[in-house]
Amino acid sequence: MSGNGHTAEDRDGGAGAAAADVTLPDYAERVLGVAELIPPGRVMTYGDVAEWLAGQAPADGPAATGGPRQVGRVMALYGGAVPWWRVVRADGTLLPGSELRALAHYRDEGTPLRDASRAAEGHIPRLDMRRARWDGGEAGSHDGSAAGGGQAAHRPGRG
Numbered sequence: 024m025s026g027n028g029h030t031a032e033d034r035d036g037g038a039g040a041a042a043a044d045v046t047l048p049d050y051a052e053r054v055l056g057v058a059e060l061i062p063p064g065r066v067m068t069y070g071d072v073a074e075w076l077a078g079q080a081p082a083d084g085p086a087a088t089g090g091p092r093q094v095g096r097v098m099a100l101y102g103g104a105v106p107w108w109r110v111v112r113a114d115g116t117l118l119p120g121s122e123l124r125a126l127a128h129y130r131d132e133g134t135p136l137r138d139a140s141r142a143a144e145g146h147i148p149r150l151d152m153r154r155a156r157w158d159g160g161e162a163g164s165h166d167g168s169a170a171g172g173g174q175a176a177h178r179p180g181r182g
Contacts, residue, residue: 054097061109063132065157066150068113069094115150122163123145
């Protein structure tokens, strides 16, 4: 395990598919909802998702609380049913054990990537976080700006 709770089986629908018949905890539902909002070709970090949720108070109760580790745990347990490859590490490295599957999704969606250094194991590229990171603003924007010319009010800053 890579320290964030994700496994290749989770991404294959292993735990995620089994969890489809289970009532999800409220926080997990919210995390998965954010993952589904991320447009193709864009990404949010685990910390971005946690920060986004902290700023979104549901009508029926307090805002969801949790940090990057909690988001990672939700994605590991239930993320197989959503675009899991769009919730990523802050440094842009691809998830160990799922690099090639994620890379195929990134290439299909046109997600900005950085070439791997020759020293990188397997020469797997990284995400270009400066260009790929989504702030929750305009879905079609690839330059990091939100509608209205600036960053969205919830611009996630944590990794």
